[in-house]
Amino acid sequence: MLNPHDIGRRTFLRDGSLVLAATAITPSLLIKNPSFADDSAKAVRVGMVTDLHYADKSPAGSRHYRESIGKLETASEQFARDQPDFLVELGDFIDAADSVEVEQRYLKTINKEFAAITDDRHYVLGNHCVDTLTKEEFLAGVEKEDSYYSFDRQGIHFIVLDSCFRSDGESYGRRNFQWTDANVSAEELEWLRGDLKSNPKPTVVFAHQRLDVSNYHGVKNNAEVRKAFEESGNVLAVFQGHSHQNDLKDIGGIHYCTLAAMVEGSGPESNGYSLMDIHPDGTIQIKGFVRQASYQWT
């Protein structure tokens, strides 16, 4: 059943049917309805892409590196229509190059396309982002300072995680790591616990390597990370990339959603990107395009 707020909002949006439908409620209720004036009652809309692996290189297996730029252009047209509040790429934005100079060119090329979509952008570090570059070089290339941090938008708390640390705590960079040795560092874990503790808002997390599996795609100490999420009681969902295929696991009441990689396959029929709406009541809708699956969680 519709509540008066819903009726008010619908009639407000559709002026053609305004007079008829509005007779269901009094004009004074319409005027006092706080949802008209209060922006925090609006859903937060997020554009998501992952694993572009952009590089000016010939395809290797199912990975079509050069095509990611055209696929991002298509996603960008959709985002221009649907106007997300911010964008996030979930890692492996670029693929390895033979030199730092060439890699920086790849990064500049793909980021120019990404940056044209909106000013509010977020980048999760993927192992391929720091194959040729150091973390500092990658972050400088996308005009960011931190590899992990949190921010709020319209009453929702968002966390960007960095799992590009070796077991010994050393940061990945310039081929100094095994890609299967992914970890959240002790310092980052301490920061995460504190950040979750000081925040009462519903929370959504962005990561690259997987926090829900213990195979070679999984973060080695992900049980500790999940424990921090579960203890906070505020984490609704975690979005991740890295294993390139759609997947969803529910652990401890939290959705762990793995998104489809943009680099996989040739042609527009193999693209994948999504829009997420997080409603004030905690409902999350993921509208997936092309190969990306859609979800709704209440």
Ligand SMILES: [Zn+2]
């Ligand atoms: Zn990848």
